[in-house]
Amino acid sequence: MSSRKTFTQSQRNEIWLYYINSRMWDIFNNDRLNELQDSGSYIYAQAAPCPFCGEKMLKAQYQGVQPDKSFSWDIDHIDNNPTRNNVVNLQPMHPWCNKKKAGQNI
Numbered sequence: 085m086s087s088r089k090t091f092t093q094s095q096r097n098e099i100w101l102y103y104i105n106s107r108m109w110d111i112f113n114n115d116r117l118n119e120l121q122d123s124g125s126y127i128y129a130q131a132a133p134c135p136f137c138g139e140k141m142l143k144a145q146y147q148g149v150q151p152d153k154s155f156s157w158d159i160d161h162i163d164n165n166p167t168r169n170n171v172v173n174l175q176p177m178h179p180w181c182n183k184k185k186a187g188q189n190i
């Protein structure tokens with residue numbers, strides 16, 4: 085396991101915002117994302133689909149603040165390099181998905 089960087093609340097906000105404003109729309113079908121938003125199922129400032137499994141993450145359930153909830157999220161390094169902490173290399177992800185993703189990259 086690599087040592088984990090601790091992210092401040094403002095960094096977490098920045099990572100979440102970058103994801104919901106940019107990256108999320110590259111990963112998922114945009115019509116579907118608009119549908120989820122229009123139906124009120126998702127308010128992206130508070131909830132977003134996990135980039136790995138597509139299931140819900142809740143912004144308030146950040147792993148470091150409320151560990152192991154149903155909609156917990158942690159911060160994933162997209163290229164799996166933990167020293168690259170630029171926001172474009174970071175995204176929110178379920179902690180359990182993050183583990184699976186790491187396992188796939190051996």
Ligand SMILES: [Zn+2]
Nearest residue numbers: 134137178181
């Ligand atoms: Zn997930």
